[in-house]
Amino acid sequence: MKLALSGNEAAAYAMKHINPDVVPAFPITPQTEIMHNFAGFVADGEVDTEMILVESEHSAMSAAVGAASAGARVMTATSANGLALMFEIVYIAASTRLPIVMTVVNRALSGPINIHCDHSDSMGCRDSGWIQIYSENAQEVYDNIIIGMKLAEDMKIRLPVMVCQDGFITSHSIDVVEPLEPETVKNFIGEHKAIYPLLDVENPVTYGPLDLYDYYFEHKRQQVDAMWYVKPTLRQIFADFSKISGRAYDIIEKYFVDDADQVIVTMSSTAGTAKAEVDELRKKGQKAGLLKIKLFRPFPYEEVSEALKNAKHIAVLDRSLSFGADAPLYSEIKSALYNQNKKICSYVFGLGGRDINLEDIKKVFSEIQKLDNTCHDIRFIGLRD
Amino acid sequence: MPEPSWKEIPTGGLIVKPGNADNYKTGGWRTYRPIRDPNKCTNCLLCFIYCPDSAIKVKDGKISHIDYDHCKGCLICEKECPVKAISHKSETEIKE
Numbered sequence: 065m066k067l068a069l070s071g072n073e074a075a076a077y078a079m080k081h082i083n084p085d086v087v088p089a090f091p092i093t094p095q096t097e098i099m100h101n102f103a104g105f106v107a108d109g110e111v112d113t114e115m116i117l118v119e120s121e122h123s124a125m126s127a128a129v130g131a132a133s134a135g136a137r138v139m140t141a142t143s144a145n146g147l148a149l150m151f152e153i154v155y156i157a158a159s160t161r162l163p164i165v166m167t168v169v170n171r172a173l174s175g176p177i178n179i180h181c182d183h184s185d186s187m188g189c190r191d192s193g194w195i196q197i198y199s200e201n202a203q204e205v206y207d208n209i210i211i212g213m214k215l216a217e218d219m220k221i222r223l224p225v226m227v228c229q230d231g232f233i234t235s236h237s238i239d240v241v242e243p244l245e246p247e248t249v250k251n252f253i254g255e256h257k258a259i260y261p262l263l264d265v266e267n268p269v270t271y272g273p274l275d276l277y278d279y280y281f282e283h284k285r286q287q288v289d290a291m292w293y294v295k296p297t298l299r300q301i302f303a304d305f306s307k308i309s310g311r312a313y314d315i316i317e318k319y320f321v322d323d324a325d326q327v328i329v330t331m332s333s334t335a336g337t338a339k340a341e342v343d344e345l346r347k348k349g350q351k352a353g354l355l356k357i358k359l360f361r362p363f364p365y366e367e368v369s370e371a372l373k374n375a376k377h378i379a380v381l382d383r384s385l386s387f388g389a390d391a392p393l394y395s396e397i398k399s400a401l402y403n404q405n406k407k408i409c410s411y412v413f414g415l416g417g418r419d420i421n422l423e424d425i426k427k428v429f430s431e432i433q434k435l436d437n438t439c440h441d442i443r444f445i446g447l448r449d
Numbered sequence: 450m451p452e453p454s455w456k457e458i459p460t461g462g463l464i465v466k467p468g469n470a471d472n473y474k475t476g477g478w479r480t481y482r483p484i485r486d487p488n489k490c491t492n493c494l495l496c497f498i499y500c501p502d503s504a505i506k507v508k509d510g511k512i513s514h515i516d517y518d519h520c521k522g523c524l525i526c527e528k529e530c531p532v533k534a535i536s537h538k539s540e541t542e543i544k545e
Contacts, residue, residue, distance in 0.1 A: 161461035270464035282455035283462050
C-alpha cells in the first residue's frame, strides 16, 4: 500500500513496525515529529514500547545504553545540538557494542543557531564507532531503519547504527512511501537476542568497568573487526530485503556512472537532485553520472575506487566542512582514489539549509568538464562572494 | 601468564565472570609501601577496617600480613594506626 508520508512519518512507521522494547526521547527540531508520531502509536497501544521522556539528549542516549545493556531492543532519534549533547554517550554506546538504532535528522550545528539541514551534526560523530547510513528520500528512511536494525543486531557486528536523513528537505516533505506489512518486518528482523543482558540476574556481569592501558587497546581492535563485517553483512541484508520489498539497494548507488565522463559524488537528498540533472544532461548527450554514498561508516573505499575508474572529472559535494582540512566526504573519496590519477574537485554546498537546485548541479557538471587538474581550493556552491 | 589477545576477551569491555578483582594486581601502582611492626601492633584491626583495597589480611582475629599484590600504597593504615605500628618506605628505596 502506498502512503503519502514525510521522512519523519516514515521513520515513525519504521519504528512502529519494528516495535522496539524501549525508546528514550527528547524533542529537537527537526526530529521532534518522529517522536510526536511514535508517542501517538504508544498512546494508542499500537506498539509495546516503553517510552521514556527524559530531560536531555545526554539522558536519552544514557537511557538507551542502560536499556540496551539490560537486554532491550532500543531506538531513538535526534538532530544537531541534541546529537552534540549526546556525544559522550554516543561513543559509549558503540564501545559497549550495543545495537541501538538512532535516526539522525541532519541539521546544522550551532552556532550561529540554525535549524535547517546540513551534515555537520552526524559528521562530527563519524569517528564514534557507529555505523552511518544516509537516506535520499522518505522511502529510504523507512527501509534503512529496518535494514539498520537487522544490521546492528547481527551477532558478528553488534554496533549502533545512525540512519540519517536531510532535515526539512526529507523530514518534512511529503513523499510516496510503500511500507511493508508489520508481520513481514517482524519476521525480517527476527527476535532480539541480547548478549549478557544485565537483567539476567542468574548470570551477573559488569558493564562499563575501568579499562586501562592493558585492555582498552584490545577493545578498540575488536571495534575495528566488527566494522569489517558490516559491508558483506549489509549486502546480504540488502539482498534479503529486496526479496520482501522489491527494492534493490547497495552500499553505493551508481546512477549512469559506468560510462560517465563527469561524475558528481554526494549523499542524501542532493543525490535525488543530481539524478534529475543527470537525466537532463544525458538527453543532451553529455556523459554525466552520479555516485551516491549510502554507507559512510564503514566507508566503501574499494567500491568507490572501482565505480570511479572510468570517470574523467569528479566533483565531490559535501554538506559540511572540516575547518582547516578537506571536507569529510571529499577526504574519503580522495583517499579511495589515491592510486588513480583523477581530476577531482571539492565543492561545499547547502550549509545551514541553503538550497541547491538543478542549475547549481548543472554548473558543477559544466565546471568540472574544464578541469585540467585536481583543484586545491574548496569551491562553494551558492555562496555570495 | 601472558595477557589474552583481543580475539579472546569479551567484547564491549564487559566483565562476564564475577568476583575476579582478586586476579587484577594493582600493587604495581604503589609509590610507598606500608610496613607493619608486629612488635608494636596490638591487633586492634583498625587498619583492616580502613583499608580501601582489603589488603590487610587477618587470620584467627590477628593480622597475618599485608597483601602487596593489591595494596596501592595510600597509607591510610599508617595514618589510622593508634600505636604507630605502621611506617612506610618508598618502593624505589626498597628496590635499590
